[in-house]
Amino acid sequence: MTRIAVIGAGIAGTTSAWSLIRRGYDVTLFDRQRYAAMETSFANGGQLSASNAEVWTAWSTILKGLKWMARKDAPLLFNPTPGWHKLSWVAEFIASIPQYEANTKETVRLAIAARGHMERMAREAGIDFDREKRGILHVYRNARDFDHAARVTRLYAEAGLERNPVSPDDMRRIEPALSGDFYGGFYTESDSTGDIHKFSIGLADAIERSGGQFVTGASVTRLVRDAGGVTVHFDRDGHGDEERFDGIVIAAGIASRHFAAQLGDRVNIYPVKGYSITVNLDTPESRGAAPWMSLLDDDAKIVTSRLGANRLRIAGTAEFTGENRDIRADRIRPLTRWCEAMFPGVATESVVPWAGLRPMMPNMMPRFGRGRAPRVFYNTGHGHLGWTLSAATAEAVAEVIGNDLPAERNDPVFQPLLVAAE
Numbered sequence: 001m002t003r004i005a006v007i008g009a010g011i012a013g014t015t016s017a018w019s020l021i022r023r024g025y026d027v028t029l030f031d032r033q034r035y036a037a038m039e040t041s042f043a044n045g046g047q048l049s050a051s052n053a054e055v056w057t058a059w060s061t062i063l064k065g066l067k068w069m070a071r072k073d074a075p076l077l078f079n080p081t082p083g084w085h086k087l088s089w090v091a092e093f094i095a096s097i098p099q100y101e102a103n104t105k106e107t108v109r110l111a112i113a114a115r116g117h118m119e120r121m122a123r124e125a126g127i128d129f130d131r132e133k134r135g136i137l138h139v140y141r142n143a144r145d146f147d148h149a150a151r152v153t154r155l156y157a158e159a160g161l162e163r164n165p166v167s168p169d170d171m172r173r174i175e176p177a178l179s180g181d182f183y184g185g186f187y188t189e190s191d192s193t194g195d196i197h198k199f200s201i202g203l204a205d206a207i208e209r210s211g212g213q214f215v216t217g218a219s220v221t222r223l224v225r226d227a228g229g230v231t232v233h234f235d236r237d238g239h240g241d242e243e244r245f246d247g248i249v250i251a252a253g254i255a256s257r258h259f260a261a262q263l264g265d266r267v268n269i270y271p272v273k274g275y276s277i278t279v280n281l282d283t284p285e286s287r288g289a290a291p292w293m294s295l296l297d298d299d300a301k302i303v304t305s306r307l308g309a310n311r312l313r314i315a316g317t318a319e320f321t322g323e324n325r326d327i328r329a330d331r332i333r334p335l336t337r338w339c340e341a342m343f344p345g346v347a348t349e350s351v352v353p354w355a356g357l358r359p360m361m362p363n364m365m366p367r368f369g370r371g372r373a374p375r376v377f378y379n380t381g382h383g384h385l386g387w388t389l390s391a392a393t394a395e396a397v398a399e400v401i402g403n404d405l406p407a408e409r410n411d412p413v414f415q416p417l418l419v420a421a422e
Helices: 011-021 057-069 084-096 097-125 143-159 168-174 195-210 253-262 284-289 328-340 383-404
Strands: 004-007 026-030 076-078 138-141 165-167 186-187 213-215 220-228 229-236 239-245 247-250 270-280 294-297 300-305 311-320 351-360 369-370 375-380
Touching: 004 229, 004 239, 011 097, 011 195, 011 247, 011 375, 011 383, 026 195, 026 300, 057 076, 057 270, 084 097, 084 143, 084 270, 097 143, 097 195, 097 300, 097 383, 138 270, 143 186, 165 168, 165 220, 168 186, 168 253, 195 213, 229 247, 247 253, 247 383, 253 375, 270 328, 270 383, 294 369, 300 328, 311 328, 328 351, 375 383
Parallel strands: 004 026, 004 247, 026 213, 076 311, 138 294, 247 375
Antiparallel strands: 138 186, 165 186, 220 229, 229 239, 270 311, 270 351, 294 300, 300 311, 369 375
16 A cells, blocks of 8 residues: 655644545654644634635735734734744735735645545545534724734635625624624634644544554654655653654645755744633523624624533634743733633633744745645645645645555555544
């Protein structure tokens, strides 16, 4: 059988491995953690949001970053300490501004395509991941932001996404728990939410049950490619080891840049830290006061997802401070305060904070497909939309691998493990 290594067991890696297994490949998934999805795919905002596909490559983003530089609680925080990696990334970000409209529309198309692939994967693998198909409501507090959203909505429509304007009264009918003063909103009925961690670990378990290998606690130290394949060198339990493969998929989040350099590619990913809190809804009063509708507050840059009856996920902020995973109280506090202001009936005495590093390319587009050398492939760099896009990019990468390195299994029709109840 054709052997493929997948480096990274977050959402990009697990979807890539599953897309390959169902095509007949012998897949080995590597991750340095003991379990799947323990880093960036652990506790994100939960939104599967084509309606949040607008790329950030605009002069307004630069201006906001400069304006907010002195604010510790700013939605976008840019550390001005210079460094070659950061400077090169910013330069490429600015160079990508002319592609803002084209990249936004392409991201929408990927997000729409990903919906069907993700639903099929969940059915095939039998995964329950607290899916809510209620849509996503974007809320705006002033005419300027609402008018910008209207212009973005026209771009979305050109790419095939329907997003509709709603009045403040409509917003409260859509989500009765919502409080506060708003100018208006936009509602995307076709969007949804779910627990990325549950989905990823469910897929990792299904990969093993379907004959794939999952090598956990494996710190990949070196990748060596030659004409015949790729050798993965890794440390596990204090011992060095290596395995040989016919091809490799790099899906390692922010570490993808390092691995790409070993394979002769430049993948200019920068780590952009995001924070979340999970509010445990321990009382009937909190459960009744928390929203079921997923929200995006454009002014605060905060999103919410209801993950089952007993959890509310609130996430936001973007922090350009390098490879730093520290959970800062002054970055968590605005999320808790936002919850208390928007949903005063929700108790916030039991709140679990988290921070993760989004792997972000300067043009805000994921890097997926072939590398420069044969037998090398990528599915990485999804930024803040890994949960939204990965199922589509994983399928695209698997198709490319199918053309370049055909699988050798004789039973090409994949049999689902079981069908999950919707």
